[in-house]
Amino acid sequence: MSKSKAIDKDHAVYLPQDEMPTHWYNILADLPEPLPPPLDPKTLKPLSPDPLLRLFAKELVMQEVSTERFIKIPDEVYDAYLSLPRPTPLLRARRLEKYLNTPAQIYYKCEYVNPSGSHKINSALAQAYYNMVQGIERVITETGAGQWGTALAIAAALFKLKCSVYMVRASYDQKPGRRIMMETYGADVTASPSKNTKYGRSILERDPNNSGSLGIAISEAIEHTLSQDNARYCLGSVLNHVILHQTVIGLEAKKQFDMIDVQPDILCGCIGGGSNFSGFAYPFIADKLKGKSAAKFVACEPKAVPSTTRGVYTYDFGDTAEMAPVVKMYTIGHKYQPPPIHAGGLRYHGKAPSLSFLIKKGYMTSVAYGQTETFEAARILAQTEGMITAPESAHCLKYAIDEALKCKKTGEKKIIAFNNSGHGLLDLQAYDSFLNGKLEDYEPTTIDVPTIA
Numbered sequence: 167m168s169k170s171k172a173i174d175k176d177h178a179v180y181l182p183q184d185e186m187p188t189h190w191y192n193i194l195a196d197l198p199e200p201l202p203p204p205l206d207p208k209t210l211k212p213l214s215p216d217p218l219l220r221l222f223a224k225e226l227v228m229q230e231v232s233t234e235r236f237i238k239i240p241d242e243v244y245d246a247y248l249s250l251p252r253p254t255p256l257l258r259a260r261r262l263e264k265y266l267n268t269p270a271q272i273y274y275k276c277e278y279v280n281p282s283g284s285h286k287i288n289s290a291l292a293q294a295y296y297n298m299v300q301g302i303e304r305v306i307t308e309t310g311a312g313q314w315g316t317a318l319a320i321a322a323a324l325f326k327l328k329c330s331v332y333m334v335r336a337s338y339d340q341k342p343g344r345r346i347m348m349e350t351y352g353a354d355v356t357a358s359p360s361k362n363t364k365y366g367r368s369i370l371e372r373d374p375n376n377s378g379s380l381g382i383a384i385s386e387a388i389e390h391t392l393s394q395d396n397a398r399y400c401l402g403s404v405l406n407h408v409i410l411h412q413t414v415i416g417l418e419a420k421k422q423f424d425m426i427d428v429q430p431d432i433l434c435g436c437i438g439g440g441s442n443f444s445g446f447a448y449p450f451i452a453d454k455l456k457g458k459s460a461a462k463f464v465a466c467e468p469k470a471v472p473s474t475t476r477g478v479y480t481y482d483f484g485d486t487a488e489m490a491p492v493v494k495m496y497t498i499g500h501k502y503q504p505p506p507i508h509a510g511g512l513r514y515h516g517k518a519p520s521l522s523f524l525i526k527k528g529y530m531t532s533v534a535y536g537q538t539e540t541f542e543a544a545r546i547l548a549q550t551e552g553m554i555t556a557p558e559s560a561h562c563l564k565y566a567i568d569e570a571l572k573c574k575k576t577g578e579k580k581i582i583a584f585n586n587s588g589h590g591l592l593d594l595q596a597y598d599s600f601l602n603g604k605l606e607d608y609e610p611t612t613i614d615v616p617t618i619a
């Protein structure tokens with residue numbers, strides 16, 4: 167008889183490349199009621215798709231309003247996904263489970279396994295492709311932590327487009343590595359607020375040391391786009407079409423759990439604008455909407471930007487300068503200036519309309535954490551599994567660990583799954599601050615959400 171130990175089939179679950187999903191999943195086909203319509207930022211009347219065509223590639227606008235359940239991934243994008251490579255592994259964190267001494271099982275989807283280091287590339291490739299097909303020359307965007315900008319810079323290089331990125335000043339200063347990556351891919355990167363735009367200049371006149379926010383950077387990117395005919399704007403989160411592209415994560419994860427005959431009881435993810443968690447969760451929540459699943463879905467946000475835990479479900483602008491469409495979402499107000507926490511990708515005042523709707527209707531819940539406790543969770547993951555996660559992803563890791571510790575008390579063998587949306591290898595300065603006890607925790611004392619519509 168062989169002396170070798172049987173290998174557990176759920177250590178790392180690999181989906182063969184020829185089983186990668188061929189279509190994205192559109193939750194709009196399955197919501198119990200239509201989402202409240204987006205409004206024109208100037209008239210506050212329901213927005214027709216037409217003005218959006220000046221801002222986004224046409225196919226993306228079509229996807230934004232589509233209610234088709236499955237939308238085919240174009241061959242060129244499918245090919246680019248395969249070479250990232252996709253499917254990404256689903257890992258079981260056995261050493262973390264052992265360290266926590268929990269009967270729960272913890273799984274995570276490895277969205278950091280690609281050259282950009284995060285999930286953002288899943289939508290960047292699709293957006294760059296549709297712009298290329300339309301004959302657009304330049305894509306323009308903003309970036310918080312630098313992950314979305316990096317992803318779009320790569321995608322633009324692959325599909326031979328020019329790329330301009332407005333990077334939130336706080337991250338630009340904290341993460342020179344991200345800027346250098348984007349520049350290596352050929353993008354031009356500007357710290358926001360900047361002197362490039364009228365809006366940026368107006369902010370700098372009032373406050374020359376303004377550390378920026380995603381809301382301000384979005385306004386600058388939109389203003390720049392509207393000044394150049396053959397440019398289009400790309401957004402890395404919040405919108406329906408971005409979430410659509412991210413569902414490749416959850417569709418793969420569903421197949422991977424089926425392969426090992428395990429079904430998650432809890433799915434969690436961090437939320438900046440909400441795209442990675444939605445992309446991970448929606449293929450599973452489709453079953454819950456049909457009454458076929460009792461799984462729990464938990465969105466994890468920073469206490470410094472508590473949009474869903476302390477904000478209001480209401481109409482609000484997507485950007486600070488009030489140029490982006492007004493949508494109904496959980497928000498802490500578009501004028502909110504998020505504190506400079508290291509999870510730069512979670513410094514956005516609002517959350518995706520579909521995700522906000524699902525939280526409002528009780529299909530999902532949400533929690534908030536201070537940054538020190540999330541870095542403590544990240545340290546545990548690093549020392550047990552060897553993986554240094556992004557400060558953003560550490561928020562849902564913290565929730566997964568807390569749930570596993572609850573199971574230790576109750577003896578429940580829950581299956582907990584989180585989306586590991588990015589690695590933290592360009593966030594080592596933040597880890598250094600944590601290890602030296604220099605991290606500050608922030609929480610707004612009051613929240614002021616203006617009534618827009």
Ligand SMILES: Cc1ncc(COP(=O)(O)O)c(C=O)c1O
Pocket residue numbers: 284285310311312313314402403404436437438439440441442443510511512556558559587588589
């Ligand atoms: C690693 C990582 N995770 C999560 C997020 C949050 O974005 P979203 O909620 O849109 O997925 C970001 C945003 O930059 C990110 O870089």
